[in-house]
Amino acid sequence: MAKLPQKVQIIPLGGLGEIGKNMTVIRYGDEMIVIDAGLMFPEDDMLGIDLVIPDITYLLENRDSVKAIVLTHGHEDHIGALPYVLKQLDVPVYGTRLTLGILAGRLKENNVPATNLVAVKPGDQIQVGCFKVGFIRVSHSIADAVAISVRTPVGTIVHTGDFKLDQTPIDGKVTDFYAFAELGTKGVLVLLADSTNAERPGYTQSEKSVGLAFDEAFRHARERIIIATFSSNIHRIQQAIDMAVKYKRKVAILGRSMINVVTIALELGYLTVPEGTLIDIDEIPNYPAAEIVILTTGSQGEPMAALTRMAMSDHKKIEILPGDTVIISATPIPGNEKMVSRTVDYLFRQGADVIYEATSGIHASGHASQEELKLIHNLIRPKFFIPVHGEYRHLKKHAKLAQELGMPKENIFVAENGQVLEFSPAQGAINGKVTAGNVLVDGLGVGDVGNIVLRDRRQLAQDGILIVVVTMDKQRSAVIAGPDIVSRGFVYVRESEQLMEEAREKVKQALEKCELNSITEWAVIKSNVRDTLGKYLYEKTRRRPMILPIIMEV
């Protein structure tokens, strides 16, 4: 009989050195489970890309070993890749009811059958192959979020998922401190913990503090109130609705994802709304402005979202009215700062009063700051630690935090996606690497836009393209029509006729030179045209458009 493995492996496939596409594999012998399968939003230089998902080659190469996917919560960066993953891997997916409710909606949008979703409750334990998987309630900026404990023959692994320690959560369901303490007492081999706010000293504000800020804003608002927030933050929406009820206002919901999530949350009982509070968008004109609250998407200034379109006077049904109070109940995700500022400016121009500054208390983060992280570490008391869910500096800061609590440096692993981290009861080490990386999704295409296409898009974006078309006689290798030059994204042609005429002359000269030197190989002719024209254009304009010579053979 084969000797049982003495080590368990943890292999992150996404979420390290980046915020997004979280995916972690736990492997013991021939069995694996996967924690989360998220997407990432494209970087600024990933032109034209819609979203990024993890490269799951490793899972496909070991498809018979993959026993289950377990989910921590319903945010896109934890479930957004599943429509793509489940097309290739047929495994059960375990998650809490709200998480699976949101996932089911995503799968439906992508025409992927939702056949193998298994609902669990915080506190449940399930057996998956050799793994005993536990689900532990935590607070986060979405309801029904859990941490995952995985008992393996080698030891117990705890993954916090995304969390904060909110002592006054809106649904009254506090983080399960006892479960963490119990695990810590029994012994935890490896902890993987959320590093998003590892740079922030102190504690993250409770979600309840936002309710107080809402109360203040509602008390002063004399006309309509419009609140933009993340559609997935059910607790934030609950507080907005509670305030509306307190101040005797009706609530209309705006924006596809907001409507979707509120519908799921109402069905599953995660939102409590008194009868008659919710009204349809079309009913808004039936009420005085002082009796209206509009809950909307667009807190990140996203171009297509409802609030942004309202701000630009581009929404079919609603416009911003002078006297509106707009509350942007979110902070800009890094990279979105300018989009949010632009929306705020437009709202002011429309005569609204806008509450958006972090200082006004209208948003609280969903991630633990340093003091909460220290508490979790001291409850769980792991032997080894892998900071996760953060960019490199977040992981470094979190690692430093663990060191300050007394963990030996060699037991802390600031890892990279794809690295294989191996643990025995006494030892932990990095042992090799598997395939890991980004798969870019553009429209319906998954993975067909790679570096070459992106590089081309960047050049096109900077300086445009010039197409040089020439018709050549096959036999004589002589030019019989052209060269014609067409440009796009380079200059405004009407104003640059002289430049284009001179460019054409240069190309003609290059072609004549080729003919003179009996150069008939098209690749060489094209290369000459490209070099000559490129040099000329750079000299005249200091720009480097893409140059595409095309030879038509007749």
Add this chain to the structure above:
Amino acid sequence: MAKLPQKVQIIPLGGLGEIGKNMTVIRYGDEMIVIDAGLMFPEDDMLGIDLVIPDITYLLENRDSVKAIVLTHGHEDHIGALPYVLKQLDVPVYGTRLTLGILAGRLKENNVPATNLVAVKPGDQIQVGCFKVGFIRVSHSIADAVAISVRTPVGTIVHTGDFKLDQTPIDGKVTDFYAFAELGTKGVLVLLADSTNAERPGYTQSEKSVGLAFDEAFRHARERIIIATFSSNIHRIQQAIDMAVKYKRKVAILGRSMINVVTIALELGYLTVPEGTLIDIDEIPNYPAAEIVILTTGSQGEPMAALTRMAMSDHKKIEILPGDTVIISATPIPGNEKMVSRTVDYLFRQGADVIYEATSGIHASGHASQEELKLIHNLIRPKFFIPVHGEYRHLKKHAKLAQELGMPKENIFVAENGQVLEFSPAQGAINGKVTAGNVLVDGLGVGDVGNIVLRDRRQLAQDGILIVVVTMDKQRSAVIAGPDIVSRGFVYVRESEQLMEEAREKVKQALEKCELNSITEWAVIKSNVRDTLGKYLYEKTRRRPMILPIIMEV
């Protein structure tokens, strides 16, 4: 004799509703002066654009009236357009010595003769036509910054320039409160004031507080210290040098703009550096790590700047060493957050310890917060107020502030670039508009890249381009070669051969249909090809590449 005008006009040509390209015209009758001539950095959607300058059509249409340009300080958003403006307008430029020193460097880089630069000192008054122009010392994040007072026959106008009220400035030269108070007592008609930090309550930290933060960092650093900051912030550089001297370290300067500004500042006496403190980059290896400070550009994560290249192991002369302490002595300008984060991550990966958080005190803003703005308003006590130097929400906040101090709402003008604001001793009103806007600079081209070119670049950036080339016989209007399809930035062709083959078939069908229906007009043929192919590609890929049909006639 013609009656003298009873009104003075203020016409902003840049700087309102935006941060950048500051330019304000003051006109009385046939005489104008211009305050500042700055550039703006391109918005994210201005693909391939290098910088943006104000449209000065109005000045060119009235070139004989323009008597002078007066400068408040040497930042790019106040002087950066002058190399372009002075090519078209020959007028004297007044500014303080450091401002003109920096400007002279810019003009030289752009081959513009610096023939008419007139140096002034804070406290000076000059007569320019009917205008009596005064220069008043203020604190800012660059030395030698001034506010401008303009006495006209109708009344006095005060423009604060960019300012903060730093009570402990590094050079000991405090803002000239007396001058402001005196103006206020004599009577000020219109105030134009810096709105950049109008959203921030309280006071802006003194520049000296950064010195304390530096001291703390220097005390703990055991190896090399690298400080990245804005090259124009002479006072910040002075403090860094003072700390180096205190801790017995040598200082090397890195980065073209940093070297330029330090050179100018040393020549003009704005920097005090003890003999032997500065060393060349090449001398760094001659000293122990603990005796080195490197002052560098790259505090905004700019791709070509020294610190960024060092972080990416891409600098010819210097690399980051484990143990280096890197201080990012700046906060990200809105829009630059991701670039700065990326550089910070790379620095951590190289083993450096990085101090970058706003909370660590290693940066202080150069702009007044709310309490300082209130003080300036109460010193100057203007009749009318135009908030300047800010995006719309900044201008609105600043306007609200003035109202809170008791100024009547109708005396406050939240204006737009190009609006003509007219004032008499008793009345102020908006009276018409002049040409104003953005001129885009790309390479050597000024203004030749406009909306159409940008729109094309955006489409190319998103989904690339397909070029369809067909050779047609002129007489028979029949296809004799092609259709050939070439794509760039669309798909990776090798993996999408089938798609491209099917696309080619679709185009053939469209061409055959045209021939069948005796359609010979090329515009119509191209339109058919574009529609057919576009529809097909969208159906298959959900992408909309640019489609460029080209017909070669033979």
